[in-house]
Amino acid sequence: MANRKTIKDIQSSKGSEKLAVLTAYDAQMAKMLEEAGIDMILVGDSLGNVVLGMETTLGVSVKDILRHTQAVTQAAKHTFVIADMPFGSYQESPEQAFRNASKFLSIGGAQAVKLEGGQTMATTVKKLTQSGIPVMGHVGLTPQYVHQLGGFAKQGKTEIAAKAILQDALALEAAGAFSLVIECTDHNLAEKITQELRIPTIGFGSGTACDGQVLVINDLLGL
Known part of the structure; x- marks a missing residue:
């Protein structure tokens, strides 16, 4: 079994090796993904949709993510695990x-957390990273902002909106994020962000130009 990737490994992959990221919510799936050699496992708040039957991710709690993170890390002992910070837990x-966030590392056993938001979250990202908690950022379509965005739709379609997302990405990098999810944006915008940033970008419905891709495991399996 290969050793768990480190932050340094993940960042050094930029421009040379595509990163593969999948979600997992239980020990059995986590073990299977580890055996398959996945680079990172995300314990996503998408568990609200695909496991708990919620219409949005907004009802997922810290307790939910913490318990599922424990299940994943107990099985995937050699894989980099990221815990998704649920709505209301960091804003x-x-x-x-x-x-x-400290609970997800100290109790949950994760190696990092992910949170949504751009420039407004920069101070929070800086606080976490300076406190020893690695952070994966998330820009573009941010599901926890679904009501403010007016639904689940492609983001950055206008020049002004695209520039704002790019500035969000740059702000998160400057604050210390080690990588960045770009969800549901135009391919060209995701490519530009990937070129501008020194940290790896992880695409989710944003084309193939990113440094890696993330998928919800249930979608990948057609469940």
Whole structure:
């Protein structure tokens, strides 16, 4: 079994090796993904949709993510695991974000957390990374903002909107994020962001130019 990838491994892959990321929510799937050699496992708040039957991810709690993260890390002992920070667990303040994010590492066994948002989250990302918590950013379509966005639709379709997403990406990198999910944007925008950033980008419905791809395991399996 290969050793778990480190932040350094993930960042050094940019421009040379595509990263493969899949979600997992239980020990059995986590073990299968580890045996398949997946680069990173995301314990996504998408569990609200595909496991708990919710219409959105907004009802997922810290307790939900923590329990599923424990299940995944107990089975995938050699794979880099990222815990998704659920809605309401980090938006209030950097201090709130640290209290919750630290649980995902110290109790859940994850190696990093992921949170949504751009420039407004930069201070929070900086607080977490300076406190020893690696952060994966997430721009473009951010499902926790579904009501503000007016639904699940492609983002960055206008020049102004595209520039705003690029600025979000740059702000997260400057704050210390080690990688960045780009969800549901135009291929050209995702490619530009990938070229502008020094950290790896992980595409989700944003074309093939990113440094890696992430999928919800249930979608991949057609479930």
